[in-house]
Amino acid sequence: MKKDILKVGNLVARPGEKIQGNLTLKSDGDYEDVQIPVTLINGLEEGKTVAITAAVHGGEYTGVFGLIKLSREIKPEDLKGQLILVHITNVSAFEAKMQYIGPIDGKNLNRCFPGDKNGTYTEKLAHLISEEVYGQSDFFLDLHSGDIHEDLMPFTLYHREASEEVRLESRKIGELMNLGPVIGSGSDCGSINGMAMKYNIPGVLAELGCRGECNVDLAILYKNRILNVLYYYGLLEGEADEPKAEEVDYVHCMYCLDSDMDGLWYPSYSAGDEVDENQLVGYITDYFGNILREYHSPVTGRILYNTTSLAIRNGDPLISFISNVNDCTCCVNHGLAETHNMDNI
Structure with missing residues (x-):
């Protein structure tokens, strides 16, 4: 959807321009104006408009650094199309160094899309990003980095319940990112990945890095994998x-275990480890070390991510699993096993 003028909020980039500034979320009295750092790059020739966001969660840093490197490297005269780069999407959570939620209303931005212009702070932020950024893009990349308390293996996630055209294109973007498993998600939990449904545009949520680290090598890898998509x-x-x-690690199903109590969490394995169905993967104790609950893997597969913090509250995510398509009972039931043409994912 190439436009001569690329405009996000009050920021305007004309053909051949790179503009950096802030998209403003206006105060409603409960908070001051929030300034969201954005780079607009408008090429001289026609092409796709691509939105790339980082730091939807406040403790995820690798994508922020990778996007800074990308924004400094790309020259508008070399670009065919337009880029909207949102360096830090959730500024208040980023500045507060918070995991998952934000400090103003305690909500998870990645559960609030497409947002509500009349809602709470986080819902208004989701609405602003939806309308100003995703609403005018041809496809999107959302860069996550494993939160402060998470150990994870790199992967990309796309929405398998979108239209066939969007689903297949999203999966292609995941393949081009080539970070690890390409996972088709059927969840409609208010994540950015749901933008594929709202605006009928392809896109992926990517994960690279973990434990709140800003790893330079991983940031460069993020930048290079984004460039591969742009190529x-x-x-x-x-x-x-x-x-x-046949080289792509396609995954159809994710299985998540959440805590059903407060206590201390002791995981038995790390992200990427293989586990068998019913294998003990961790336990929760009280504050005196008495075991309150053991948790076992629901599938034979791999650990996609787990929580590394000792402190756990009731309802917190503990650990997530994925199964290889050919080993997954669900995938067998869907007729997805023993084929590399995963059109049904």
Whole structure:
């Protein structure tokens, strides 16, 4: 959806311009104006408009650094199309160094999309990003980095319940990112990935990095994998590295265990470890070390991410699992096993 003028809030980039400034979420009396740092790059030639966001969660840093590197490297004269780069989406949570939720209303931004212009702070922020950023893009990349308390293996997530065209294109973007498992999610929990449903545009939620670390090598990897996507769609000159279907780690199902009590959490394994169905994967004790509950894997598969913090509250995520398509009972029931043409994912 190439436009001569690229406009986000009060920021305007004309063809051949790179503009950096702030998208403002106006105060409603409960909080002061919030300034969201944005880079607009408007190429001289027609092409796709791409939105890339980082730091939807306040404790996820690798994507922030990777996006800064990307924004400084790309010149508008080399670009065919337009880029909207939101460096820190959830500024209040980022500045407060908070995991999951924000300090103003205690809500998780990645559970509030597409937002509500008349809602609470986080709902208004989700609405602003939805309308100003995603609403005018042809596809999107949402860069996550494993929160302060998370250990995870890199992966990309796309919405498998979107239209067939959007679903297949989203999965293709996940393949081009080539970070690890490409996971089709059927969840409609208010995440940014749901933008694929609202605006009927492809996109992925990517995860690279963990435990609140800002790893320079991983940031560079993030930047390079984004460039690979931009090469493929012709926004930049370059040869895209396209993995073959048999080389892609397609995943259909995620299984999550949440805590049902307060206490101390002791995981038994790390992200990427393989576990068997019913295998003990961790336990919760009281503050005196007495075991209150043991948790076992619901599937034979791999640990996608787990919580590393000792403190756990009732309802907190503990650990998430994925199964290989050919080993997953659910995938077998859906007729997805023993094929590399995952059109049904």
